[in-house]
Amino acid sequence: MTPRLLTLCLLIFATAALRLLPHWPNFTPVAALALFAGAHLDDRRLAFVVPFAALLLSDWVLGFYPGMVFVYAGFAVSVLIGFALRRRRGLRRIAAATLAGAIAFFLISNFGAWLTTGLYPRDAAGLAAAYIAGIPFLRNALAGDLVYVALLFGGFWLAERRFAWLRAKTAGLARTGALGQS
Template sequence: MSVKNLQPRFIVLLLFIIVAGVLRVTAAGHITPFSNFSPLGAMALFGGAYFADRWKSYLFPLATLFLSDVIMMQTVYKQYASGFLFDGWYWNYLGFAAVVLTGQLLIKKVRVLPIVAASIAAAVLYWLIADFGTWMSPSNIDMTTGVAYTKDWQGLMKCYAMGLPFLKNTLLSNLVYSGIFFGLFEYMQHKIPALAVHR
């Protein structure tokens, strides 16, 4: 593979990542039944599957997550901000890194079944990690009661149960946006040979 063949591919992959971040920011603040319907999970799977260098597959999606978080926490969600980000942000980033890893491990070839499997696994992994972080957080308030989750098995299970609607929307958004991102990039590779990896 020559640098000439890699350069346009890298630029287009990076543009996909940036578009996902922009879509997330522009949708911020709209509390609807589709809250948490975000392209970020699909973006992380996309980066994990397509970037040849593993460090790029983590760096660019995580950097996009960080920049979009900073913008949203300093504008739309300023009341929840703790510095640039929010309490327990590292749990979200750990969950997000797990999504990138899922893309690397499960999407060896871009086919429908691996993408669907990765979308499901990514949504569940992120839910388990991020909601565990919510439960561990000092400000782990149950929005329905205004009381903190108890630091026991029952409190953890209640925290996970409260996150189920978000899990559903994360899963749906993973499937929808993965279909768009992977489908569009595969189509572009077919039409523009310079975007394809030549072996």
């Protein structure tokens, strides 16, 4: 395991551990770390495995719940969106990816809540009610995503500038840093 890969994995697991601390509902680093893993881990399988392992460990501590598959699917979309950031990680691209990930997670997880919890009637009005009830959580999730994306992408960008051993060895790719042009 390279020092870069080890550092990235440790950063992802440490960020996931923040989920265990008290926080506002949905103000967690999970979507940000999924996006970060997709953007930074060279092995696409690891980009899914590492954040999902961290998420699964924190769910093991917090408890499992109905609709987990939808929550994990929402985060999988964030990993996929992160793949689009591999070549260029400009500030605007990262912000757009963060917004896209939050909206995708909102749509998928609230559909799962509608389908699995029994809180809503299984009709169009029930689905609409599930989405309306989820709006405050979307607001918190987007705020958390923006904070944690800034910390992860910005912090790692600064660390790459300071420590040569963290820089990716990707010859031929036109990459910019987290604060570069989009």
